Amino acid sequence: MNTSTSSCSPRRWPLAAALGLVALGLALTACGPQSQTPGKPRIALIMKSLANEFFLTMENGARAHQKAHADEYDLLANGIKDELDVAKQVELVEQMVAQKVDAIVIAPADSKALIGVCKKAQDAGVVVVNIDNKFDDAVLAGQKIKLPFVGPDNRKGARRVGDYLAKQLKPGDKVAVIEGPPNAFNGQQRGLGFDDAMNAAGMKIVSSQSGYWETDKANQVAAAIITENPDLKAFLCANDSMALGAVAALRAAGKLDQVKVVGYDNISAVQTLLKEGKILATADQHADQIAVFGIEYALQLLKTKTAPADRETPVDLITAESLAGK
Amino acid sequence: MQNRSRWHAGLTEYLGLAAALALLVLVFSLSTRNFFTTTNFTTIANQIPALLLVATGMTFVLVLGQIDLSVGSVLGLCGSVLGVAITQWKWPAGLAMLAALGAGVFCGAFNGAVSIRWRLPTFIVTLGVLEMARGAAHAVTRSQTQYLGSAIDWVAGTNVLGLSLPFLVALAIVAASQFALTRTVFGRYVVAVGTNEEAVRLSGIDPRPVKLAVFMLTGLLVALAGVIDTARFQSANPNAGLGLELQAIAAAVIGGTSLMGGRGSVVATFFGVLIIAVLNSGLAAIGARDETKRLVTGAVIIGAVILDQYRHRLERGRST
Numbered sequence: 001m002n003t004s005t006s007s008c009s010p011r012r013w014p015l016a017a018a019l020g021l022v023a024l025g026l027a028l029t030a031c032g033p034q035s036q037t038p039g040k041p042r043i044a045l046i047m048k049s050l051a052n053e054f055f056l057t058m059e060n061g062a063r064a065h066q067k068a069h070a071d072e073y074d075l076l077a078n079g080i081k082d083e084l085d086v087a088k089q090v091e092l093v094e095q096m097v098a099q100k101v102d103a104i105v106i107a108p109a110d111s112k113a114l115i116g117v118c119k120k121a122q123d124a125g126v127v128v129v130n131i132d133n134k135f136d137d138a139v140l141a142g143q144k145i146k147l148p149f150v151g152p153d154n155r156k157g158a159r160r161v162g163d164y165l166a167k168q169l170k171p172g173d174k175v176a177v178i179e180g181p182p183n184a185f186n187g188q189q190r191g192l193g194f195d196d197a198m199n200a201a202g203m204k205i206v207s208s209q210s211g212y213w214e215t216d217k218a219n220q221v222a223a224a225i226i227t228e229n230p231d232l233k234a235f236l237c238a239n240d241s242m243a244l245g246a247v248a249a250l251r252a253a254g255k256l257d258q259v260k261v262v263g264y265d266n267i268s269a270v271q272t273l274l275k276e277g278k279i280l281a282t283a284d285q286h287a288d289q290i291a292v293f294g295i296e297y298a299l300q301l302l303k304t305k306t307a308p309a310d311r312e313t314p315v316d317l318i319t320a321e322s323l324a325g326k
Numbered sequence: 327m328q329n330r331s332r333w334h335a336g337l338t339e340y341l342g343l344a345a346a347l348a349l350l351v352l353v354f355s356l357s358t359r360n361f362f363t364t365t366n367f368t369t370i371a372n373q374i375p376a377l378l379l380v381a382t383g384m385t386f387v388l389v390l391g392q393i394d395l396s397v398g399s400v401l402g403l404c405g406s407v408l409g410v411a412i413t414q415w416k417w418p419a420g421l422a423m424l425a426a427l428g429a430g431v432f433c434g435a436f437n438g439a440v441s442i443r444w445r446l447p448t449f450i451v452t453l454g455v456l457e458m459a460r461g462a463a464h465a466v467t468r469s470q471t472q473y474l475g476s477a478i479d480w481v482a483g484t485n486v487l488g489l490s491l492p493f494l495v496a497l498a499i500v501a502a503s504q505f506a507l508t509r510t511v512f513g514r515y516v517v518a519v520g521t522n523e524e525a526v527r528l529s530g531i532d533p534r535p536v537k538l539a540v541f542m543l544t545g546l547l548v549a550l551a552g553v554i555d556t557a558r559f560q561s562a563n564p565n566a567g568l569g570l571e572l573q574a575i576a577a578a579v580i581g582g583t584s585l586m587g588g589r590g591s592v593v594a595t596f597f598g599v600l601i602i603a604v605l606n607s608g609l610a611a612i613g614a615r616d617e618t619k620r621l622v623t624g625a626v627i628i629g630a631v632i633l634d635q636y637r638h639r640l641e642r643g644r645s646t
Contacts (some may be wrong), residue, residue, distance in 0.1 A: 052565075055350045056469045170327040210603055215471075215563050216555060220373060224610030227366045228358055241471060241563055249561045252482075252490075253365070269471035269561050 022260045040074055041302050043295055044096040046089060046106040047079035048132070050089050053267055055079065055107065058132070061288030064297060073299060076101060086110045093117045097124050103298035107132035109238060111185040114141050116183040119145050119233040127301050129308075131294035133185050148308035150294045154189035155196070157283040157315035158238070158264060161195025164281045165234055165318055171202035176225045178246060180238040187213075187238050190264055194236040206232065211242040217244030224313050226253050234260040240267045240282055248277050264310075266318045274306050274320055327584065342637050343581065343597035346630060349428055350601060354608030361611055368488045375492035376400045376401070376551035378596065380502050380570060381577040382496075385595045388578055389507065390540050391520035391587020392448040393442075397574055399459035400433045401567035404552030406463040409472030409562025419478050426556075427549045433459055434545020435543030437539035448541075456571070463564040472562040481557035492554040499547070504592040505634045509622075516540060520587030580630040582637070 045062050048055050059077055066075040076096065080088045089109045096104055096116060104126055108114040115135055118128045122145060130149045140147060169175070177194050180187020191208065198205055207225050211218030218237065222245060226232055235250075237243040243263030250256045256278060263270060266284035273279040293313050301308060316322070355362035366487045380397050404426040430630045432457060441451040478533035484491040507513040518526045519533045526533050556562045575585075581589030582599035607624055 053471065209610060209613060210616045214565060214568060215559050215561065216376075216566060219559065220606050221610045223369050223373060224366075224607045225613075227360050227363070227369055227607075228611040228613075230360065241565075243560055244471070244473075244561050244563075251560075252558070253370065267471055270555045272473055272475060325637035 002049060022244075031313040035047060040072070040300065042074045042099075042100040043103045043105060043298055044099070045075060045291055045295070046090075046096065047077065047291075048107050048109050049080060049082060054265055054285075057287040058107070058291045062303065064154050064288075064292035065292045065295060067323060073295070074082065075295070076092050080109060085111045090115060090117045093121055095184060097121045102302055103127040103129065104292040105129045105131055105298055107291075108135060109133075110183075111136045113140050115143060115145075115147075118147055119143055119301065122147070127298050128144045129294045129298045129301070131290055136185075143206055146308055148297065149310045151290055151311065152313050152315045153286040154186045154285075154315075155193040156315060157285065158190040158193025158236075159196045160261040160315070160317045161262050161264065161281050161283050162194045162236060163201070164319065165260060166197055166201035166203065167235065168280065169201070169203060169233055170261060173203050174206045174229055174231055175203045175234040175236060176206055176222075176229070176232060177208040178237040179208055180210065181212050182210055183214075184283055189262070194238075198236070203234075211245060213241060215241045215245040215248070218242035219249050220245075222246040222249035223252065226250065226255060232259055234262070234280075237261065237263045239263060240265045240270045240279075243270065243279050243282070244273075247273065271323065274323055281317060281319045284318050286314060286316070289313065291297040336488030337494060338369050340593065340597065341382065342633065343594060345403070345576065346633065347597060347604065350604050350608065350626075354604065354611065358611045361608060364615065366607070366611075370603050370607050371493045371642050372482075372490040373607075374599055375490070375496040376555045376558075377570070377573060377577065377603070378496045378599045379547040379551040379554070381574040381595050382500055382592050383428050383547040384571075384574040385543055385581070385583050385590050385592050386503070386507065386516060386540045387448075388533070388575070388583045388585060389520045389587060389590040390516050390537065391536070392540070393575075393585075394452045394522070394541065394544055395439060395449065395454040395571050396433060396437060396459055396620075397453035397544065398567035398570035399456045399463065400430055400545060400548045401552040401555070401570060402564055403433065403459040403463040403466070403558040404549040405562040405566050406431045406467045406472070406564050407555050408478075408553055409474055410476050412474055413472045423478070423553055426553050429548060430545040430547075430549020431542050434542040434548070437545070442534045442537055444520055456460070460564075467562065467564045471564070474556065474560050474562065476560070478553075478557045479560070482554060483557075492558070493507075493548075499550075500592055507590075507592055512536070512539070512559050517588055520589075521602045522588075571601060576627050580627060580634075580636045601626065 047059055060122060062075060078092050081188050084278065086109050093104060112131055122128050128147050132151045134149045134151065135147055152275045174196055177191055179191045188274055208230050209221045211221050224233060227250060235245055235246040240263035246261050250259050260280045262280050263282040266282045268280050270282060290313055297311060354570065373461050384394060384397065407429045408422050408426035411417040411425050412419060437448065437452050440446065441448045441531060464503060470498055482490055482492055484495060507516065515531065515536045525532050555566060577598035578595045580601055581591060581594030583595060605623055
């Protein structure tokens with residue numbers, strides 16, 4: 001913090017930091033674009049990486065919702081640059097509490113590291129709603145707090161994609177999973193969902209490796225897996241960008257017809273591939289609605305002061321048929 | 327200039343790298359079923375052109391005693407421009423590729439010109455461009471991956487003896503770059519500026535055009551890499567090339583390029599790229615756990631540089 005200079009004694013720095021936060025909060029409020037009406041609740045939306053199509057869609061959905069309900073609440077939307085920049089997100093929560101917002105709707109970058117600061121926010125009287133990436137249940141229980149979760153069940157969604165794939169395979173077929181980053185909770189959940197489906201159908205998972213959500217990294221891994229397992233029948237990718245990388249690896253190996261690919265997220269770039277059958281299926285979590293559900297729930301909690309409970313948002317299976325049906 | 331001793335040691339230099347590479351190939355061939363196959367080697371060959379081109383540019387930059395941290399983002403931007411030009415603006419493929427190459431050269435020129443004009447370290451300028459180019463890539467694509475279909479399939483799809491056009495082009499560029507670095511006046515200037523910029527200036531040569539040219543060249547190579555990867559994946563992702571700068575630096579450093587400038591070889595960087603590519607492919611073929619991959623990759627980078635230190639001591643011992 002720029003206010004805690006070297007002359008501050010260790011005992012005084014929390015005070016200095018608090019003053020700094022307040023000053024920062026004031027500065028932010030003063031120059032913020034939101035015109036504030038007294039009595040209208042202010043909701044802070046704290047997002048993960050805005051560099052990610054999924055979160056951008058989520059934020060745009062929230063902004064559109066706020067515009068349509070401008071008389072009901074004010075929205076302060078903030079995101080971090082890098083999906084894994086946990087420290088920055090903690091700072092954002094602190095800033096929003098200092099700004100005395102009424103509610104915080106947060107898609108945490110880490111399912112454990114953000115709990116402490118969210119508890120502080122709750123203790124300060126701010127309604128906290130967890131969206132997209134669920135906080136760790138064990139840690140929540142350990143801290144004896146409840147933070148309502150509004151969002152999709154990634155494991156269930158991936159299970160549905162996997163089940164659809166399994167119908168096109170024979171038991172005993174070899175498959176490989178391209179996972180998200182090892183520390184991403186939603187990635188882990190999708191991996192587990194794929195595993196559930198493949199194990200239930202009796203498939204053999206020959207390899208599970210991370211493609212770090214990226215096309216090029218997934219491509220490298222997928223190419224090596226096909227070479228090592230020439231009789232592979234399918235790739236299950238934890239997001240669509242990685243599915244694009246797997247498809248490119250199959251095209252290079254001349255195996256597009258022999259190996260099926262499924263993804264997750266239903267980004268616009270895979271629409272054509274779904275129709276052409278190069279990607280068999282993906283899952284749509286309705287990114288534009290997730291933040292909106294969270295905001296609506298926060299508003300409801302502010303009004304009714306009811307006890308918070310989790311709410312699951314829909315995940316749809318997307319295939320060539322479902323696209324044709326639209 | 328220690329030109330003669332370098333030529334003398336040239337053979338042993340590549341032998342060392344080739345031995346390291348052979349060792350890796352041996353290890354992976356013994357530990358997997360299908361590593362030592364033509365299919366696998368052509369797969370690896372067709373995967374490396376982008377990294378090879380970027381690392382070649384990076385070698386020039388490092389020999390010049392500079393650094394370019396923006397290469398990954400610029401690759402993302404060039405791919406994004408190409409993708410959007412084809413899918414949204416409906417430009418013909420040729421024109422779209424020219425626009426992508428232009429974007430790369432522009433970024434390179436910006437890096438060079440700004441650091442020359444305000445005498446800023448290229449570390450700072452390229453760090454700024456790393457951010458700006460990534461932002462521009464997201465702005466131009468609205469953060470959405472662009473699917474190109476078969477619009478520029480010929481770029482990556484043309485094969486000669488199982489080797490893709492990009493790989494052959496990259497090889498030709500490596501050869502031309504090595505020639506330029508070691509046998510042309512421009513190359514000598516690059517080495518001289520990297521060794522002692524002040525001495526170059528005092529001997530009546532303006533180092534600034536050399537600097538600008540190297541950054542523009544790097545921008546062009548990075549853009550070419552962006553075009554190749556976009557064609558290979560049939561899609562342009564604004565996040566493409568994330569962390570590529572570190573891979574390119576690692577490849578150059580494994581090849582013995584000095585971060586202090588004045589020393590480096592494009593052919594040695596090529597070996598560095600091969601070592602990284604074989605390592606990536608082999609670890610994936612084994613199905614190594616993610617943490618193992620990172621530990622091994624990091625250890626190989628450091629090990630290669632330590633090995634390089636020993637080679638240099640030998641070299642010095644021989645030349646005196």
